[in-house]
Amino acid sequence: MRKIELIVPPPEPHFVGDGFRVHNFIPGGFRLDMKRMDPFIMLDYNSKFYFPPSDKPRGVSVHPHRGFETVTVAYKGKVAHHDSSGGGGVIGEGDVQWMTAASGVLHKEYHEENFSKEGGDFQMVQLWVNLPAKYKMSKPKYQSISNADIPKVELPNEGGFIEVISGEHGGVKGIADTFSPVHMMNALLEKGSKTEFSFPAHFNTGLLVIEGAINVNGQEMAQADHFVLFENNDTDFTIQANEKSVVLVLSAEPLNEPIAAHGPFVMNTQREIFQAIDDYQKGKFGVLED
């Protein structure tokens, strides 16, 4: 049985721009640093929060990324994004945006216009998944994944289902392409439903409880908005929903490469960070209006 290493309560929230009220679990949470969570180098969680109506969409203005992927998982509300290659899109409840920043993009992330006008509950996860050194300077790309396209594993006795975003579960392959082995899934469990997961022991593995409350391994309770970190001692663990629950399940093979991080740039060496800053200042990430 894979043991629980610790259960982390949500850190004090802060605002990213004026649209994302987030608890930073990685790398800010107790012991959840980039090396321990490799390749998950950042996890911001906007726990359910009501935004009142606004004529001007709230969000984060133009900023760069290089060297990793940003994965946005929407639970409540809608997010729109625009980038320097002319791309853009909207993701809503249950959708996922998997952006490979790689060699570099400029983008902005805002509440979708109609959602802003009406206001409402907003709940979202943004994860940064590090890229292997050999892919850090590859071409940027997007995978805009609508909920309907995410493969689902039904649980017995109408116990709910698992949405396989990436990796594999119960013989079902996830929809997102990844550059290293990354399992990412949402477990939507009815009250009382119990399910098992199995990932290689050396994969760094954790859970974020989005809704409800779960019992892990029949031993410990984890409430909504808490992060469960597992040890790397074994493969299997179980979760059982004490009430109707939603759980984000993460497990990935560590890259075990040097990490040089500076704000929105995550590379392998300090020299590559200076290069990223220089390229950004010289406009090599493209152009995007605020």
Ligand code: MN
């Ligand atoms: Mn961004």
